Amino acid sequence: MAGRKRHSAEDIVRKLRRADELAAEGKTGEQIAAELEVSPATLYNWRRTYGGMDTDAAKELKELREQNARLKKLLADAELEKDALREVAKGKILSPAAKRRAVDMLKDVLGMSERLACKAVGLARSTCRRLPLAQTPQDPDAEMRAWLRAYATKHPCHGFRRAWAALRYDEHREVNKKKVHRLWREEGLQVRVHSPRKRAGVSSIPAIVADAPNVVWAIDFQYDSTVDGKAIKIASMIDEHTRVSLLNLVERSITADRLVDELQAVFAATGGPPRVLRMDNGPEFISQALQQFCENKVGMVYIPPGTPWNNGHIESFNNRLRKECLNRNHWNTLLEARVVIGDFKHDHNHRHRHSALGYRTPAEYAAACRHTHTPMACQIN
Known part of the structure; x- marks a missing residue:
């Protein structure tokens, strides 16, 4: 008695694609299995293992996906406010300035009260109402902020490290680099990072005409x-x-x-x-x-x-x-x-x-x- 024929994964994929073509021609499952020289049970197991499906299953899957997309859209609209509140309540917002902006966003976009917005963000209402020192006339770093803005205008490609070096060695000011970095970020003076140009490969020999095989x-x-x-x-x-x-x-x-x-x-x-x-x-x-x-x-x-x-x-x-x-x-x-x-x-x-x-x-x-x-x-x- 001859042994069972073993099909490789590649042969199975080819036969499944052929089965899809025969199904499109209107042939039944038994006819498709007979032409592929396999049993209907084997063909069913192949489809289940390798992801093949017939026309009816594909149509049903398409309808289910459309219904699922509509339900997801309705659920997303209903959960929008809860998702926004959940995001700002995760503790990822660290600085008071960022928390103030989050409170303003919740008040303007979601119409929340200041009390509820501060509770969600984790910011005291007194801190939220207090005007930051940098926005008052008593700001001790006002002069340095003005100097950094002028430096960035004159040297638009320089970063905060070169600005700190100019303060330290040209202006002879004893200033902390971290403080310069903080003021630089608060003033929005970060230099845009440009992607490097693609390198061009260096040919090892001159161009040759392909006038023969293996050239x-x-x-x-x-x-x-x-x-x-x-x-x-x-x-x-x-x-x-x-x-x-x-x-x-x-x-x-x-x-x-x-x-x-x-x-x-x-x-x-x-x-x-x-x-x-x-x-x-x-x-x-x-x-x-x-x-x-x-x-x-x-x-x-x-x-x-x-x-x-x-x-x-x-x-x-x-x-x-x-x-x-x-x-x-x-x-x-x-x-x-x-x-x-x-x-x-x-x-x-x-x-x-x-x-x-x-x-x-x-x-x-x-x-x-x-x-x-x-x-x-x-x-x-």
Whole structure:
């Protein structure tokens, strides 16, 4: 008696997607199970384990979600006042000035009395009514506040530390740095933090024309997400001459070390590295891990920042992947995304007829191509 057939997780995902297509055609559960060569009980267990569902269940789930959204909105409107009061009563507001602002907010927005607002915030009513010293003519730090405002106007890029240094060493004032920091914040003189510019990678060799296989490989990343909103990062790499897809890496996050491991596996599977890797200036590509891996092994060519057209082959491939695969599917799990994207890249290599290759598939052209790398680019016959 033959043993039971074992299905891998990838085979189960493919059969579930095929089952959804058959259900859309109007076939019954028994007919779908017979065509997939499994029992109805097995198909039911697969759906329960891997998140598949039929059309009726999907419609019912959609209606339940809409009802849930309406109920949530009504509940949010009813609980708005209680939530606001609960937030200000957690003890996160520390300074008297911040507590005064919280009391004013509760009085203006929620229409609460001063007594109840002070009780919720944890501020004495006498303290709330007392005018802060900084707002009175008797403020002992009025002169220093004026000096700090003038300094910030003259030096808009300086922070409180440089202002303290100017007071200490230029004005010869014995003043505490923490006091300068407090006055600096109270006057709203904080300097806006600017994000640093993206670094541009330094190419190790001049640009090379992809006139033969294994000369220039282009690599890039794309992003998508599963239905629960979690991110999916997709790494793709193609040979610019043959258009063969060489890398299928789909993860939640891809670090530089993981990218190096995958490149090493691709180099071993294809018989060696190319002459050049063409890429943009992403953080994984300019990392020390990739730089050390490619040193004395493969050249690295970076396109200028903000010029994706200089890496047109991989951008064209990413466009096809986005329109023909990512935009036409939704992913219940990361495993499903890996399977379907991997199948798309396999079909690209073995079924997609490329006009630039004489309407041959990349795999057919790569098997028949005998071009070698020369200074002059070859043409497709």
